[in-house]
Amino acid sequence: MDTSRRMFVAAASAVGILTNVVKAAAAASTGKPALLGGPKIRDNAFPSWPITDRLEEDALMETLRNGNWFRGDGKHVSEFEQAYRQLTGARNCLATANGTSALYVSMNGIGIEPGDEVVVPPYTFSATVNAVLRQYALPIFVDTDADTFQIDAPKMEAALSPRTKAIMPVHLGGSACDLDAILAIAQKHNIPVIEDACQAHLAEWRGRKVGTYGKAGCFSFQASKNLNSGEGGAILTDDADLYERCFTFHNNGGGRKPHSSSFAYSGTGANFRLTEFQAAILLAQMTRIEEQAKTRTANALYLTSQLKEIPGIVPARMYDDCTRNAYHLYMFRYQKEHFSGLRRDLFLKALSAEGIPSSGGYAPLNKEPFLQTALQSKPYQRLFPKKVLDEWAERTHCPSNDQLCQEAVWFTQTMLLGSRSDMDTIAEAIRKIQKHAGELANT
Numbered sequence: 369m370d371t372s373r374r375m376f377v378a379a380a381s382a383v384g385i386l387t388n389v390v391k392a393a394a395a396a397s398t399g400k401p402a403l404l405g406g407p408k409i410r411d412n413a414f415p416s417w418p419i420t421d422r423l424e425e426d427a428l429m430e431t432l433r434n435g436n437w438f439r440g441d442g443k444h445v446s447e448f449e450q451a452y453r454q455l456t457g458a459r460n461c462l463a464t465a466n467g468t469s470a471l472y473v474s475m476n477g478i479g480i481e482p483g484d485e486v487v488v489p490p491y492t493f494s495a496t497v498n499a500v501l502r503q504y505a506l507p508i509f510v511d512t513d514a515d516t517f518q519i520d521a522p523k524m525e526a527a528l529s530p531r532t533k534a535i536m537p538v539h540l541g542g543s544a545c546d547l548d549a550i551l552a553i554a555q556k557h558n559i560p561v562i563e564d565a566c567q568a569h570l571a572e573w574r575g576r577k578v579g580t581y582g583k584a585g586c587f588s589f590q591a592s593k594n595l596n597s598g599e600g601g602a603i604l605t606d607d608a609d610l611y612e613r614c615f616t617f618h619n620n621g622g623g624r625k626p627h628s629s630s631f632a633y634s635g636t637g638a639n640f641r642l643t644e645f646q647a648a649i650l651l652a653q654m655t656r657i658e659e660q661a662k663t664r665t666a667n668a669l670y671l672t673s674q675l676k677e678i679p680g681i682v683p684a685r686m687y688d689d690c691t692r693n694a695y696h697l698y699m700f701r702y703q704k705e706h707f708s709g710l711r712r713d714l715f716l717k718a719l720s721a722e723g724i725p726s727s728g729g730y731a732p733l734n735k736e737p738f739l740q741t742a743l744q745s746k747p748y749q750r751l752f753p754k755k756v757l758d759e760w761a762e763r764t765h766c767p768s769n770d771q772l773c774q775e776a777v778w779f780t781q782t783m784l785l786g787s788r789s790d791m792d793t794i795a796e797a798i799r800k801i802q803k804h805a806g807e808l809a810n811t
């Protein structure tokens with residue numbers, strides 16, 4: 369960014385900060401919630417996403433002009449893999465078309481087959497489960513630890529069966545799941561762990577990057593993610609043979625010299641390759657990833673210090689050994705009994721009216737009708753004994769997750785890239801809503 373642009377951005381953000389402070393003070397003094405016609409706490413937007421500058425523009429133009437748009441011809445995908453490997457400390461990194469394909473390719477590399485079972489959390493994006501279904505394996509859901517929003521590791525062992533061929537925990541929201549407990553269960557039963565770290569770039573467990581603990585760790589670079597190339601993904605693994613199998617599978621069975629003129633196959637697969645354009649963008653985006661992560665952490669910790677003082681707002685707890693949270697999401701539980709019974713949907717609406725965008729997060733994935741449709745399909749009926757399919761719903765019942773899905777509230781990572789006064793407006797808006805919860809509940 370040139371100096372004049374920097375000064376403009378600094379000035380604009382100073383004005384934004386001032387506007388927020390003035391608005392917050394005004395709103396607090398008049399008191400009336402914006403949903404009931406009072407002044408909004410803020411009307412300027414939170415930081416937009418993605419953040420780009422000349423680096424991305426130059427990288428794209430350079431790739432456009434050099435004419436090497438396919439990883440077999442260019443060098444950006446390999447450069448990105450090397451850079452991401454170094455950033456995470458993994459021995460091998462394979463770039464993929466997206467996070468879903470990273471999971472799917474890993475499962476194929478590890479040898480998960482139709483008829484196997486894979487342990488997954490119900491509190492995740494559908495892709496975690498879709499990767500399992502694409503392999504005609506059976507997702508077995510383990511309930512959520514509502515304090516941390518992560519898979520409840522102590523409940524995991526009871527979910528295993530002789531069919532279990534992988535455990536696929538998710539580092540949800542960018543916080544780490546209970547890796548020590550999960551790895552201990554996996555080791556005891558000799559079951560590979562595939563970490564779904566699609567939301568957890570730079571997150572750490574005991575000082576080491578998540579995604580490097582399991583047999584494979586999978587990342588997404590989809591547009592909303594903290595590292596973004598529109599679409600994109602990566603697999604980390606310390607297992608050189610697994611890396612080769614994943615490479616082959618993601619390259620339509622072709623070996624490690626992916627060139628259009630090469631028709632020598634070392635296996636089967638499909639095309640899950642990243643393009644040179646995406647890799648060029650990722651290399652540019654990576655120059656800011658540390659700085660952005662530090663801003664998110666500082667803001668999230670400050671926001672937590674404010675929100676935990678509000679009765680009925682319970683920020684997601686981190687496990688003690690989660691030494692770094694990526695804060696892809698800022699998550700908390702909203703307990704309506706502390707807000708005069710104000711329903712969560714109305715709380716979200718009231719927040720939005722105050723200028724604070726938020727979401728209620730996931731619905732219970734284990735109850736999605738698409739799962740019953742899959743289980744009733746011919747392949748599943750052929751692959752699994754009737755008893756297994758009949759008992760599946762009862763076996764994957766997740767009461768704590770059901771409750772969490774009714775109470776959760778999320779803010780996006782981009783909001784955490786704002787200023788400390790932006791965080792103040794969030795807390796201020798919630799306090800205002802709480803003060804007027806009775807009136808709001810009657811609207």
Ligand SMILES: Cc1ncc(COP(=O)(O)O)c(C=O)c1O
Pocket residue numbers: 466467468469492493495496538564566567587588589590599600601
């Ligand atoms: C937990 C989780 N797993 C998997 C994925 C899939 O990633 P992608 O959208 O890049 O395919 C995502 C991203 O949306 C995700 O949040």
